[in-house]
Each structure stands twice: as structure tokens, then as C-alpha cells.
Amino acid sequence: xxxxxxxxxxxxxxxxxxxxxxxxxxxxxxxxxxxxxxxxxxxxxxxxxxxxxxxxxxxxxxxxxxxxxxxxxxxxxxxxxxxxxxxxxxxxxxxxxxxxxxxxxxxxxxxxxxxxxxxxxxxxxxxxxxxxxxxxxxxxxxxxxxxxxxxxxxxxxxxxxxxxxxxxxxxxxxxxxxxxxxxxxxxxxxxxxxxxxxxxxxxxxxxxxxxxxxxxxxxxxxxxxxxxxxxxxxxxxxxxxxxxxxxxxxxxxxxxxxxxxxxxxxxxxxxxxxxxxxxxxxxxxxxxxxxxxxx
Numbered sequence: 352x353x354x355x356x357x358x359x360x361x362x363x364x365x366x367x368x369x370x371x372x373x374x375x376x377x378x379x380x381x382x383x384x385x386x387x388x389x390x391x392x393x394x395x396x397x398x399x400x401x402x403x404x405x406x407x408x409x410x411x412x413x414x415x416x417x418x419x420x421x422x423x424x425x426x427x428x429x430x431x432x433x434x435x436x437x438x439x440x441x442x443x444x445x446x447x448x449x450x451x452x453x454x455x456x457x458x459x460x461x462x463x464x465x466x467x468x469x470x471x472x473x474x475x476x477x478x479x480x481x482x483x484x485x486x487x488x489x490x491x492x493x494x495x496x497x498x499x500x501x502x503x504x505x506x507x508x509x510x511x512x513x514x515x516x517x518x519x520x521x522x523x524x525x526x527x528x529x530x531x532x533x534x535x536x537x538x539x540x541x542x543x544x545x546x547x548x549x550x551x552x553x554x555x556x557x558x559x560x561x562x563x564x565x566x567x568x569x570x571x572x573x574x575x576x577x578x579x580x581x582x583x584x585x586x587x588x589x590x591x592x593x594x595x596x597x598x599x600x601x602x603x604x605x606x607x608x609x610x611x612x613x614x615x616x617x618x619x620x621x622x623x624x625x626x627x628x629x630x631x632x633x634x635x636x637x638x639x640x641x642x643x644x645x646x
Contacts, residue, residue, distance in 0.1 A: 459490030
């Protein structure tokens with residue numbers, strides 16, 4: 352399942368699986384089901400915020416009505432040596448074990464197979480002890496940024512084999528999912544639907560221009576980034592129209608992409624969810640519905 356991660360006040364009007372960190376849980380709309388609550392570790396690391404205490408996460412998890420919530424975790428630096436990595440992971444897992452509710456522990460991807468396997472075994476034992484519904488796998492984003500897809504996929508599959516059900520954090524963009532080709536049992540999330548929109552970008556399904564993101568605002572850029580071509584815009588318009596997305600005339604569509612941050616975010620979310628549904632969900636017994644039609 353693909354969860355859309357909420358990182359600001361933008362929200363979607365159609366039903367969808369959603370996740371939020373504790374800092375943005377208040378923006379989850381009522382129709383975002385099922386919900387998950389992230390620990391906030393990544394944002395705390397990036398922005399210097401204080402991680403919520405386990406009892407605070409447990410309380411918020413109940414208030415949000417989430418199906419699964421993750422224990423506080425501090426992601427080890429990608430360049431941490433094995434001793435430092437194991438020390439940080441042990442501390443994270445002890446926090447999960449001591450929580451007053453079944454918060455899912457998180458294990459982080461690490462290049463050393465031995466260190467990762469040792470942490471994974473401990474994480475599975477903690478998850479079973481506390482009764483967590485799944486295991487979180489974090490630390491993928493730095494490796495994905497460096498195009499280490501094989502490492503991320505191998506680590507995710509190893510965790511899935513050990514825990515039966517896992518969540519791989521931050522790997523939910525269409526381009527990333529196409530390259531990872533993850534099996535059922537691995538859920539993931541994506542915050543890029545709003546982040547890309549705020550940068551003036553729209554996301555294409557992989558069958559249009561090999562996917563990826565395109566700038567659409569017409570603003571002169573400091574660096575050379577791909578700009579949405581007329582042909583790609585027409586293809587995206589037709590793709591959305593054929594799947595029941597409510598699009599205006601083509602000229603209005605272009606203007607909305609150029610000037611509307613929330614409009615870009617909505618399209619990015621729809622592209623990601625619908626492409627995921629068509630590429631992965633229909634191959635399994637469960638199916639994600641973006642509308643009442645055919646559900």
C-alpha cells in the first residue's frame with residue numbers, strides 16, 4: 352500500500368491512505384484511511400526538533416485513530432561505523448520496547464550485511480514482544496538519493512522475510528517504486544506530492560516521458576531542470592482524463608499547473624496513487640480505490 356505523507360496543511364478531497372509525523376498529524380483529513388503515524392525522527396534530525404516521548408506518541412496515535420504508529424527513532428548517519436550504528440539502533444529499539452503501547456520499532460538500512468542482520472533480528476523480537484502490527488524500515492532515502500536501489504531492495508526483502516509485514520519509509524515515488532519493484536507485504540510512503548508541487552513541479556507517470564518530475568511554472572531557474580513539454584502536458588491531460596480525474600479544458604489545465612500549488616499537489620497525489628494501483632495493487636488480492644466507481 353502507498354501512503355501519502357502529510358508535511359503541511361495541504362489536504363486531498365478523495366479517499367486515500369495517509370501518514371503524518373506527529374508535527375503534522377492535525378492536517379490528516381477525516382477521509383484519509385487507513386492512517387499511520389510516523390515517529391517524526393527524520394524531521395527531528397533535519398530541523399532540530401525534539402522527538403516526542405513514547406507516551407506522547409501513544410496518546411496521539413489513539414487520538415488520530417491510526418492503524419499503526421512507529422516508535423521514536425534517531426536515524427543513524429549514513430557514514431556511521433558499525434559500532435556507532437549498532438549503538439544507535441539498540442537505543443531506538445529499547446525505546447520501542449519500553450513504550451506504553453505497541454509502537455512499531457524501526458530498523459535502518461545499513462551497508463554492512465552483518466550489522467543490519469543483527470539489528471533486524473533484535474527488531475523482530477521487539478516487535479513480537481510488544482505486539483506491533485508490522486516493522487518499520489528506515490534510512491532508505493540517503494541510499495535512494497545515491498541510486499543504491501539494489502541495497503534498499505535487498506534490505507527490504509530481508510526485513511520482509513523476517514517480519515512478514517514491513518513499511519519502507521520514503522520510497523513511494525512512482526520512479527522509485529518502478530525501480531525497486533517491491534512485493535506485496537511492503538508498504539511505503541511519499542511526501543513528494545506536496546514537496547514537488549511547492550517547487551513548481553508536476554510528477555509524471557513512468558509511461559509518459561519515462562516519468563520523473565517537470566517544472567511547470569515558467570519561472571527562470573538557476574539550474575537546468577526538465578521542463579514540461581507541450582507533448583508531455585497533452586499526454587498527462589489524456590492520462591488523467593481517461594482515469595476519471597476531473598480536469599477542465601486543456602488551456603485551464605495548463606494554467607492550473609502553472610499557478611496553482613494545491614492543484615499541482617492534487618495531481619501529483621493522484622498520479623502516484625493511481626499508477627501504484629494499476630501497477631501493483633491489481634496484482635494482489637486487495638485494491639486501492641480512488642473513487643466509488645468500480646469499488
